[in-house]
Amino acid sequence: VRRNVALTDEQKKHYGEMKKLALTLFQDGMLSTTSSVLTQIMRLQQICCGFIKDDDETIRSINSNRITELIDILDETSGKVIIWASFVHDITAIRDALAKEYGEEAVVTYYGETPQEERQQIVKNFQEDQTTRFFIGQPRTGGFGLTLHAASTVIYYSNSYDLEIRLQSEDRAHRISQTKKVTYIDLISDGTIDEFIVKNLRGKINLATKVLGEELKKWLI
16 A cells, blocks of 8 residues: 655655755766766665755754654554564654654654563564554564564654665564554655655566666666
């Protein structure tokens, strides 16, 4: 299921500037490696999510409709929900927003900085505690090996461009012991890198190992 998220004027400004820069780099032959192309994809994706990371690693938040749209979806949804987000900045922003809206006890997070000794309990709380409704995770960290079949809804706040990570994260809710239908929802901003990433994921193309240079260029023009 796709849910559209309109870019704010501030996002449109920054996105246009970043897209122009990426296109210039592309035309100058400076995006000749997979890693350099993926870096530009990630920067555009961060703007869609509502922040910019400067060269000195400083993070600047920009106005975004994405968390508002997420809460609208959650208000329409019953049962437990997994929310996958690729960036730590988004995970903490989502946690703060949902804790304010639904209470601290309703939310758990699971990402790279989560202490190892706490991880098993976090999963147990989500699976077994009825007050814990939302699991906010980083798919690169939580998308492998965990059993989260208590969820009936999985929301991709942002998508990894790595196909294997997407497939594994989908499987967390769809385990052998899952008896409920699972709904998967992608938050997407029209005409942005969001669409490029999801289009390739659905086509089973792994951008992490195969960047389609000319196709990407079309998205930058």
